[in-house]
Amino acid sequence: MVEGPLRLRLPSLPAPGRDPLEPKAGRDTVRRHNLSLVLRAVRDAGEITRAGVASRVGLTRAAISSLVEQLLELGYLSESGKTFSGQAGRPGTVLTVARTGVAGIGVEIDSHAVSVCVVDLAGTDRVRLVEHRDNRCAPPAQVLRRAALIAARALGAAEEQRLRPVGVALALPGLVASGTVRQAAALGWTRVPAEDSFAAALAALRPRRPALPVRSENEANLAALAELWFGGLGTVRTFLYLGGETAIGGALVIGGELLRGAHGFAGEIGHTPVAPDGPECRCGARGCLEQYAGRLALLRAAGVGGQDDPDTTGSVAELERRARGGDERAVAALERAGLMLGRVLAGAVNLFDPAAVVLGGIYRPLSPWLVPRAAGELSARAVSGLWPRAGTRLRPSSAAADAARGAAALVVRDVLTDPLAHAERAPVP
Amino acid sequence: MVEGPLRLRLPSLPAPGRDPLEPKAGRDTVRRHNLSLVLRAVRDAGEITRAGVASRVGLTRAAISSLVEQLLELGYLSESGKTFSGQAGRPGTVLTVARTGVAGIGVEIDSHAVSVCVVDLAGTDRVRLVEHRDNRCAPPAQVLRRAALIAARALGAAEEQRLRPVGVALALPGLVASGTVRQAAALGWTRVPAEDSFAAALAALRPRRPALPVRSENEANLAALAELWFGGLGTVRTFLYLGGETAIGGALVIGGELLRGAHGFAGEIGHTPVAPDGPECRCGARGCLEQYAGRLALLRAAGVGGQDDPDTTGSVAELERRARGGDERAVAALERAGLMLGRVLAGAVNLFDPAAVVLGGIYRPLSPWLVPRAAGELSARAVSGLWPRAGTRLRPSSAAADAARGAAALVVRDVLTDPLAHAERAPVP
Incomplete structure (x- = not known):
């Protein structure tokens, strides 16, 4: 009846010692956990x-002092002499997370650009490099080498800080799993060992x-996490994210954690059937949402962009301009896409x-035209009765949240x- | 960036002491956890x-002995003198979970029956009482009183054992949340405080x-858990369950845990739109899956049952008999339902x-006619390429798994x- 031994579910912590009854093993685990609690x-x-x-x-204060000392020594925290005057209790020195030292680097590769971002412990964007390039025309290994080069530059800039x-x-x-892009129609990639190729290229640099x-x-998973961490969701921690890029990426976040599914492929909402006998989709099926609300379909229906290169970044801006100017074809295309999005979202919400x-993604700037129709479908079809008003729970993403930062x-x-x-892995100098 | 303090995620355990640095608090928590590990x-x-x-x-052996002694004293384990002869190491006495003492009772109320089930620590069905009755015709409080009466009888039978x-x-x-049935079309209930009413009725008895x-x-959530714990899923711990009863109930299980959603209403797959302009549904929208693959719609399309009482339990058996006998209308209705199920499932799988x-539910006996069409849609529309063969991953539920047992x-x-x-709550005599 029960799902194997229940373990302490602390992500990234090593398994507790072989005998958790020994107080020492317990204390070490608890201390690591408490260091994390204090830092966060x-x-x-x-x-x-x-x-x-x-x-x-x-x-207790004593426990906190000991933990704080260790975090200061490790370079994770900074202390300043500033005191709070308006607060109750004794004024004390103020702790912040260090603005130097440990950081993370994110590298987003999509069809049109490579974006690299370095954030510090506080989550602040400290380095940002974006190179616009058509990544569909080069072999995957070359794209990954180019991405590694931009990442190496960002690393240099980070080290200067x-x-x-x-x-x-x-x-x-x-579909990304086990370090490999199993299939990415947006890039034309199939079974590309992205992690290994990138790591080798970066190491060579x-x-x-x-x-x-x-x-x-x-x-889309990372954009959703960025939305959770840096966006305007407030207390919401369970949501559905739709990123309209070349392909419609989706992500489900439950209680602040990504839902990955059994194989890591959850979130492919773009291939929900909306019209079983509709246009043929890249995936081989017919009438997928992507054929109505995907970037290409949307631009085509709106008459924006040439046939040769229908999905340059500029095209979405052009679509937005036309819709803002009241262009009927543009508005009609967006409204139809909104309607189809709403139907699929209603099923997903239920x-x-x-x-x-x-x-x-592209839906953010286009949301003024997409949201009303989509919200109408949602309130008509969501059975929980919790989606009554247009726009309250269906919202564009925050500009501060993108996949590279995530x-x-x-x-x-x-x-x-x-x-x-x-x-331990990288001792502080 | 991070979702509040990370806690030890041990379900049902009390919060650790105020100062986890104190070894004692840590040891107590670890010991409780280890008692659970050993029992399981x-x-x-x-x-x-x-x-x-x-x-x-x-x-260690020493730790296990101490934990086992405590579980024996508490009456959770039994020991017999039987020895293993074919095993490596010294033969020893054999432990099993106790077949007396602690148990759980489940009470399922659907439109046609009240089913009560008592299981012991091993998960074995020890008492089973089922009363067929039309629960839609009586006021909710009366239905709950009747259910309490049957539960009280089952409790008596359990105590005799x-x-x-x-x-x-x-x-x-x-939609069940916070002890209340917010809305259950199958029973005609709206905002029924089921837990409180049932508890009061049982206490009075x-x-x-x-x-x-x-x-x-x-x-459906409980039927899905029953399938996980008692069904034939093997190592599968992430799955979608569809229970076709009066309403189509759905449940998502992720890594062995129910996905409840933000408000506890996840799983309402019956109201996924399949034909936006299709027949009007009880939910107020049009063309929901329920209008094609729900029990009533299915029986109506198959021409089974009278108009006055189209969903008696016997009707599904009659539909099955007709389909088995090759009745064209019955087979056609089932195949259409299978097709619609497949489309919705494809979206859900993606x-x-x-x-x-x-x-x-009703889909189990009808699966020979539903599965082929549904599997065809799934393999055509599931983008992960992991649903290639009909029937391998789309399967009827196990007969041993039902919501009362769950x-x-x-x-x-x-x-x-x-x-x-x-x-502690109920000391062993």
Whole structure:
């Protein structure tokens, strides 16, 4: 009846010692956990005294002091002499997370650009490099080498700011699992070992440096995490994200965690059937949502862009301009896409019961025309009765949240979850 | 960036002491956790020696002996003199979970019946009472009183077997949250405080007994858990369950846990739009899956049952008989339903990436006619390429798994998760 031994579900922590009854093993595990609690309490607060941390975390002042000392020694926290005057209790020095030291780097590769982002422990964007290029025309290995070159430049810029990225996360379109892009129609990639190729290329560019661990993740998943961490969702932690790029990427976030599915392929909402006998889709089926609300379909229906290159970045801006100017064909195409999005979202909302639906990617600028129709379908078809008003829970994504930042922040999250592991791997100078 | 303090995610365990740095608090928590590990190891193994438990759980022999002694004292385990001869190592006495003592009781209320089930620690069905009655014609409070009466009889029968149910779980159709049936079209219920009404009725029937805690859950969710725990899913722990009863109930299980969504209403797959301008549905929208593959729609399309009472239990058996006999209208209705199910399932599979889809409720006996068409749509439309062969991952539910048993087992799972809590609440005589 029960699903194997229940373990302490602390992401990234090593398994507890063989005999958890030994107090020492228990204490070590608890201390690592508490270091993480304290570091995250400081990070969430921005600026906070030791007393503030103690009350947030629910440990004694003495315990907090010991944990804070260790985090200061490891370079994760900074202390300033500033005191709070308006607060109750003794004024104390103020703790913040360090703005130097440990950082994460995110590398997003989509059909039109490579975007690289370095964030610090606080989640702040510290380096940003974006190169617009058509990644569909070059072989995957070449695209990944180019991405590694841009990442190496960003690493150099980060080091000049005394940041020390401890890992790279790649944001990639399509079905991404076990370090490989199984299939990404947006790039024309099939079975590309992206992590290994990128890691090798980066290592070749930085011959005397320790190799950085590289992970990869679907770009919609990372954009959704960025929305969760940096967007305007407030207390919402269970939501559906739709990123309209060349392909429609989707992501489900449940209680702040990505739903990956059994094989890591969850979120492919673009291939929900909306008209079983509709136009043939790249996936081989007919009448998928992508044939109505995907970027190409949308631009084609709106009469925007040439047939040869219908999905340059400029085309979406052109569609937006035309819709704003009242162009009937553009508005009609967007409204139809909104209607189809709404139908598919209604089914997804009934199945998954999110607290919000976020429209990102190309849908963000186009949301003024997409949202009304989509919201109408949602309120008509969502059975929970919790989607009554247009727009309250269906909203465009935040401009501050993108997949590259989400990727970089994913690396930093690992550090926040187990600061000691990363201190050990790369001792502070 | 991070979602509040990370806590030890042990379901049902009390929060750790205010100062987890104190070894004692840590040891207590670890010991409770280890008691659960040992109890579940014995339960999963069926029969096992202490040495076997030690190797399964990864603790020392000494630690295991101490934990086993406590579980024996609490009445959770039984020991017999039987020895294993074919095993390596010293022969030892054999441990099993106790067949008396702690148990769980599940009460399923659907439109046509009240089913009550008592399971023991091993998950075995020990008492089963089913009363067929039309629950749509009586006021909710009366239905719940009747259910309490049947439950009280089952409790009596359980006590005769020296079982001690420690809680009741209600399996209810529709949107169930916070102890209330918000809406259940199958029963015609709206905002029925089912837990409180049932608990009061049961307490009135057992005046001198301590009140049993009562919880409630959507019936499809519980049927899905029953499938996970007692069905034939093997290693599959992420799946989609569809229970075709009066309403189509759905449930998503991720890594062995129910996905509840933001408000507890996840799984309402019956209202996925399949034909936007199709027949009007009870939910107020048009062309929902339920209008094609729901019990009523299916029977109507097949020409089975009278108009006055189109969904008696016998009708599904009659539909099955006709389909088996080659009745064209029955087969056509089933094939159309299978097609529509397949389309909706394709979207759900793309979104959620389950390792299997299980068809329960009325779909189980009808699966020979539903599965081929549904599987065809799935393999044509599932983008992951992981649904290639008909029937391999789309399967009927197991006969041994039903919502009442799932409900009872849910109560027992709480005991397995924290044996000490339940021993304290109701000391063993």
